[in-house]
Amino acid sequence: MLPQRLFVITGATGTGKTTVSQYLTKYYEIPRVITHTTRPPRPNEQNGVAYYFETEASFFTKHYIEYVKYADYYYGSSREAITAAWAKCAYASIVLDTKGAVTYVQTLGAQVVPLFLTVQQPAALLARLAKRGDQREMISQRVASAEYERDLQLPLELIDQAQVIVNDDWSTAKNQLDQLMQRYGITKKTD
Ligand SMILES: Nc1nc2c(ncn2[C@@H]2O[C@H](COP(=O)(O)OP(=O)(O)O)[C@@H](O)[C@H]2O)c(=O)[nH]1
Numbered sequence: 001m002l003p004q005r006l007f008v009i010t011g012a013t014g015t016g017k018t019t020v021s022q023y024l025t026k027y028y029e030i031p032r033v034i035t036h037t038t039r040p041p042r043p044n045e046q047n048g049v050a051y052y053f054e055t056e057a058s059f060f061t062k063h064y065i066e067y068v069k070y071a072d073y074y075y076g077s078s079r080e081a082i083t084a085a086w087a088k089c090a091y092a093s094i095v096l097d098t099k100g101a102v103t104y105v106q107t108l109g110a111q112v113v114p115l116f117l118t119v120q121q122p123a124a125l126l127a128r129l130a131k132r133g134d135q136r137e138m139i140s141q142r143v144a145s146a147e148y149e150r151d152l153q154l155p156l157e158l159i160d161q162a163q164v165i166v167n168d169d170w171s172t173a174k175n176q177l178d179q180l181m182q183r184y185g186i187t188k189k190t191d
């Protein structure tokens, strides 16, 4: 039986975490663990697909491995959700802020494969967020947050552990992901 592994995808807003998780689902059939948030949905985000969208009252009725406050909203992930993803597949991915990524490495140890996404010029992220359809006030609020600033840097706790993916160019990042999947013996399903 394959060992159960969790690809923890982390990095600042706009660096491509969701894009990477969608790529792993589409081409490697790796399901993403859906987390909970009190942030309002963006255009095209569906409840139960992008996140479980919660009110502050409903958020605190769930059982979390960890939860964080990020740019004024709560985000949390449950052990039940990971167990459900692993029931479908030996591998799963989850998209977390760097604080959550560190907690996962410390809690699940070798089962976690952290991927840290970055870009050489963080200023380029603003245009990506606008193109994604984020509202201007939400972009300003996000980039002004201490969490955004923090997540631009690889945390000390992940320095020897994380695969760093510089996502300036998507085809280069994709190649790096394909090589990583090969190393874990995970075959590409479609091209
Ligand atoms: N620690 C933790 N972080 C989460 C969780 N769910 C989402 N996040 C992170 O919260 C941050 C904000 O997410 P979001 O508002 O969707 O912004 P995005 O990074 O621009 O897509 C991102 O770094 C997400 O990876 C969670 O359950 N726990």
Ligand SMILES: Nc1ncnc2c1ncn2[C@@H]1O[C@H](COP(=O)(O)OP(=O)(O)O)[C@@H](O)[C@H]1O
Binding pocket: 011, 012, 013, 014, 015, 016, 017, 018, 019, 020, 128, 129, 131, 132, 167, 168, 169, 170, 171, 173
């Ligand atoms: N290498 C890239 N070059 C240009 N745009 C990109 C690249 N990778 C992702 N994007 C786009 O940037 C936006 C933010 O990516 P996303 O995956 O939503 O980031 P995150 O989940 O980290 O906030 C999306 O519209 C996505 O399509």
